[in-house]
Amino acid sequence: xxxxxxxxxxxxxxxxxxxxxxxxxxxxxQLTGIFNLIETMQSIDTSSVDPMSHxxxxxxxxxxxxxxxxxxxxxxxAIAPQVEAGLYLVPKVIE
Amino acid sequence: MxxxxxxxxxxxSSHLANKKISSTExxxxxxxxxxxxxxxxxxxxxxxxxxxxxxxxxxxxxxxSGRASPLTGIPIAQKDIFCAKGWxxxxxxxxxxxxxxxYDAGVIERFNLIGAVNIGKTNMDEFAMGxxxxxxxxxxxxxxxDPLAVPGGSSGGAASAVAxxxxxxxxxxxxxxxxxxxxxxxxxxxIKPTYGLVSRYGMIAFASSLDQAGPMAKSAEDLALLLNxxxxxxxxxxxxxxxxxxxxxxDLSKPLDGVRIGLPKEYFAEGMSKDVEAAIETALxxxxxxxxxxxxxxxxxTPLSIPVYYVLAPAEASSNLSRFxxxxxxxxxxxxxxxxxMYRKTRAQGFGPEVKRRILIGTYVLSHGYYDAYYxxxxxxxxxxxxxxxxxxxxxxxxxxxxTPTVAFNLGEKSNDPIQxxxxxxxxxxxxxxxxxxxxxxxxxxxxxxxxGLHIIGNYFRExxxxxxxxxxxxxxxxxxxxPL
Numbered sequence: 001x002x003x004x005x006x007x008x009x010x011x012x013x014x015x016x017x018x019x020x021x022x023x024x025x026x027x028x029x030q031l032t033g034i035f036n037l038i039e040t041m042q043s044i045d046t047s048s049v050d051p052m053s054h055x056x057x058x059x060x061x062x063x064x065x066x067x068x069x070x071x072x073x074x075x076x077x078a079i080a081p082q083v084e085a086g087l088y089l090v091p092k093v094i095e
Numbered sequence: 096m097x098x099x100x101x102x103x104x105x106x107x108s109s110h111l112a113n114k115k116i117s118s119t120e121x122x123x124x125x126x127x128x129x130x131x132x133x134x135x136x137x138x139x140x141x142x143x144x145x146x147x148x149x150x151x152x153x154x155x156x157x158x159x160s161g162r163a164s165p166l167t168g169i170p171i172a173q174k175d176i177f178c179a180k181g182w183x184x185x186x187x188x189x190x191x192x193x194x195x196x197x198y199d200a201g202v203i204e205r206f207n208l209i210g211a212v213n214i215g216k217t218n219m220d221e222f223a224m225g226x227x228x229x230x231x232x233x234x235x236x237x238x239x240x241d242p243l244a245v246p247g248g249s250s251g252g253a254a255s256a257v258a259x260x261x262x263x264x265x266x267x268x269x270x271x272x273x274x275x276x277x278x279x280x281x282x283x284x285x286i287k288p289t290y291g292l293v294s295r296y297g298m299i300a301f302a303s304s305l306d307q308a309g310p311m312a313k314s315a316e317d318l319a320l321l322l323n324x325x326x327x328x329x330x331x332x333x334x335x336x337x338x339x340x341x342x343x344x345x346d347l348s349k350p351l352d353g354v355r356i357g358l359p360k361e362y363f364a365e366g367m368s369k370d371v372e373a374a375i376e377t378a379l380x381x382x383x384x385x386x387x388x389x390x391x392x393x394x395x396x397t398p399l400s401i402p403v404y405y406v407l408a409p410a411e412a413s414s415n416l417s418r419f420x421x422x423x424x425x426x427x428x429x430x431x432x433x434x435x436x437m438y439r440k441t442r443a444q445g446f447g448p449e450v451k452r453r454i455l456i457g458t459y460v461l462s463h464g465y466y467d468a469y470y471x472x473x474x475x476x477x478x479x480x481x482x483x484x485x486x487x488x489x490x491x492x493x494x495x496x497x498x499t500p501t502v503a504f505n506l507g508e509k510s511n512d513p514i515q516x517x518x519x520x521x522x523x524x525x526x527x528x529x530x531x532x533x534x535x536x537x538x539x540x541x542x543x544x545x546x547x548g549l550h551i552i553g554n555y556f557r558e559x560x561x562x563x564x565x566x567x568x569x570x571x572x573x574x575x576x577x578x579p580l
Contacts, residue, residue, distance in 0.1 A: 008455070015413060015458040016420070016435070017451055018443035030452060031459075033514050038402045038460075041472050044479070051474035052481060054304050055290035055530020060333060075197040081427035088422055091434045 003032055099124060100260040101578060104169060104317040107263060111158055111168045118158065118168030122151035122212050125170045129215060129261050136237045138246075138256040140175050141183045142215040154210040163210065165320055170214035171206055172262035174253050176223055177308075178297040179203045179213060186299045187221040187231040187249075190419050190426050190445035200297025201329040202266060202308050209324055214262050218252030221447045222416065223273055223301045225249050226519050229510045230449040237506075238281055239579040240545055244503035247277030253311045254281035258579060264312040264321055268298060270305045271404055272498075272523025275535040278311055279498035279548020282537040284565065284575060285311040286318050289555050290530030291336035294329035302411035303334075305404075305527040314575045315536065315565035319343040322558060338556075346563040352386035354564065357491030361397040362522060368501045370541030375497050378538035378549050378568070382495075385567055390491050394483040397525065399476050404524040405517055406460050406473035412450075413457025419445060452513065481529040488554050493564055496522055498548035502541040522550055532558050536565045537574040 005021070008028050012019040019027070073086060082089040099107070099121065110116045126144055133139050147170070154168035178184050178196035180203075185191045199207065206213070220230040228236040228251025236251040238244040239259040246255040250267030254277035257265050267274035269287035278285030286309045293308040300306060310321030322343045329335045356379070363372070379389055421427035421441030428440035446454070460469035487494060499519060509515045526533035532555070535548035549568075553561040569575045 007459075011455050011459045011462070014462060015454050016417075016438040016442055017446070017454065018436075018439035027452065027455065030513055031455065034405060034452075034456060034517075037514060037517070038406055038469065041399060041402045041406070041476055042468075044396075044399065044476060046472060046475035046479070049475040049478050051471050052478035053474055054334070055528070056334065056336065058291070058334065058336070061330070063330070072197060076423070079193070079195055079197065079424045081421060081424075090422055091431065091437055093434050 003028060003035065101576065102263070103314060104166065104263060104312065104320050107169055108165045112163065118151040118154035118212060119148060121168065122147055122170050122214065125214050125262055132259060132261060135242070136239060136255045136259050136261070137234050138218055138236055138252040138259065138261055139172070139215040140185055140187070140218050140233045140252070143182060146181060147212055147214055150210070150212040154212060157210040166324055167210040168212065169264070170212045170262055172215055172217050172253055172256045172265035173203065173213050174250055174266050174268060175216040175219055176268050176299045177203050177266065178299070179216070182213070182216060184216065185233065186223070187219040187233060188445065188447070188450070189232045192232065192426060194425050198297060201294030201332065202298065202325055205324050205327060211324070217250070217256055217265060220249035220251065221450050222299065222412070223249040223268055223270055224412070224449050224453055226272070226276055226516050227504070227509065228252065228277070229506065230447055232447060235506055238503050240282060241503065241543060243505050244545055245280065245506055247280035247503065249273040250311060251277045254278055254283055254285070257281070257283045257311055257313060260578060260580060264310060264317055266308060266325070267311045268306060268308045269527065270301050270408060271520045271527050274309050274311055275498050275523050275533060275548065275550065276520070278535040280503040280546060282546030282574070282577065282579070283311060284314055284318055284534065284536045285309065286322065286534035286558065286561070287526060287532060288322065288326060288558055289532045291334050292326045294327070294332045294335055296329050296331040300415040302408040303415060304411060305408060307527070314569050315562045316344070316347060316569070318534070319347060319562045341559065343559050343562055346559040347566040349563050350386060351382070351564065351567050354387040354493065355491040356382060356387050356389045357392035357487055357494045358389050359392050359394040359397065359487070359494060359496055361394050362496035366500050366521065367497050368541070371497050371499070371501060371547050374539035374541060374547035375549060379495065381568060381571060385571060392487040392490055392494070394487060394525070396476065396480045396483050397521070400480055400525040400528060401517060401521060403473045403476045403480065403528060404520065405456065406469050407477065407528070409453040409457035410461050410470055411457070413454045413461065416450070416454055421445070449513070477528050480525055484525070484529050484531060493557070493561065494552040496550050498522060498535040498550040502543070502545035502547060526552055531555060532561060534561055534565060536568065537577070539574055
């Protein structure tokens with residue numbers, strides 16, 4: 001697998017991280033090295049192995065559908081970058 | 096004061112119970128010490144005298160009323176990854192440089208409940224991503240044994256604080272070795288319990304299927320007392336395990352006769368430096384003297400744990416860290432043109448290079464067309480690694496080896512070479528992939544008189560046995576009592 005600067009820019013875009021051309025080139029060198037390390041995985045045959053997603057094989061717990069949390073709006077919004085009338089403010093998305 | 100600094104938690108607890116000292120006095124002593132010495136080590140990001148002393152006062156009331164438990168009134172340094180109500184909680188990042196938590200993490204709640212004192216929030220690699228504490232937005236932490244050496248990471252501030260006696264004990268978190276590696280490099284003891292034992296609620300997530308909190312302290316006995324507080328079911332953590340409460344101090348004094356120690360041949364091979372090997376071999380000789388037997392075992396998939404880890408951890412991180420977008424809390428870029436631009440600039444400015452690197456790796460391995468080749472492949476190999484350990488435990492009770500391939504490296508030595516940094520997790524990351532409990536205890540010194548850690552990996556839920564094995568060694572040796580001061 002060969003990564004290109006275009007790939008790096010595309011990934012950064014997917015991850016919502018602004019990146020300029022110079023940064024993308026520097027990151028490309030590092031990612032290429034890391035992916036060379038990661039590629040060593042491909043040498044092992046795993047066709048008969050099931051994926052292991054978690055350290056403990058536990059099932060998700062269920063609980064009664066009851067309100068358990070009290071309203072924390074004020075304390076949560078006290079640390080928000082921008083709020084007004086109990087709403088989080090972001091740049092307008094619909095004209 | 097010196098006797099207080101080097102005292103065990105049991106001794107401090109007995110001083111408090113016998114009214115030899117109050118929690119307020121003890122807390123003040125450590126706060127003074129932090130004021131005097133933190134500029135040398137940079138082990139703490141936030142110290143809040145007023146809040147710590149208020150907790151000490153509450154503890155003194157509990158102590159006076161006879162409602163105290165063993166750690167009531169003891170100052171504990173909390174890693175800055177744990178949300179603590181009213182405390183700045185940065186996770187080592189610019190992204191959370193203004194985040195005063197509106198709530199307590201499960202771990203913090205448990206310490207508050209028994210009246211322990213939060214003595215401050217410790218420095219760490221940004222979002223716990225690093226093995227040297229050099230990725231922190233709040234500056235590098237110094238290793239108290241040698242100011243030129245890294246303290247390890249990501250719980251580098253915690254390890255440095257305990258080694259420099261700025262706090263009697265600390266909390267850490269471990270996703271690929273972040274408790275054990277800094278404990279080893281700073282000459283202290285630390286344990287990552289079985290995945291699911293300690294609540295992850297309010298512990299800022301890095302890689303959810305690998306993250307586990309645990310204590311860091313001077314001795315195995317201290318760790319047992321701390322685990323007694325930290326372990327317990329929390330319904331707010333979907334992977335928290337419901338088990339009967341266990342007293343981790345109960346087995347400490349059991350003799351080690353007949354305990355079978357497995358030595359993975361893959362760990363005692365190329366890669367471990369000579370000075371580390373010498374200290375580990377001496378420690379194993381001590382174990383044989385204590386009545387344990389050593390047997391060679393094999394963990395054939397050991398070399399895979401690094402590539403598997405560096406697919407799974409970044410994948411989970413890229414998903415977890417998508418919540419940092421500048422909308423509801425934390426840093427927001429100063430100027431932007433529209434919503435997408437606000438996200439992009441906020442994340443570009445708020446995250447440091449290592450965090451961005453891992454988000455990019457994770458985004459890539461989860462992206463369309465690569466999911467099976469990387470993410471699913473890594474999860475399959477994860478099972479093979481877990482199977483290695485299951486097979487090994489048919490022949491031994493506990494596994495030992497070095498915690499790290501070398502003693503602490505120099506500040507700056509690996510910071511520009513992520514791959515070299517990642518490879519230093521070779522012995523530790525398998526315990527996270529498998530969920531097994533693992534710990535590190537000091538067993539001597541290597542080059543430049545820098546500490547060496549012995550890695551002890553137990554079977555699932557065998558923390559009491561591991562602490563017993565560590566404690567018996569610490570009864571026969573005094574490495575754990577040595578301090579750099």
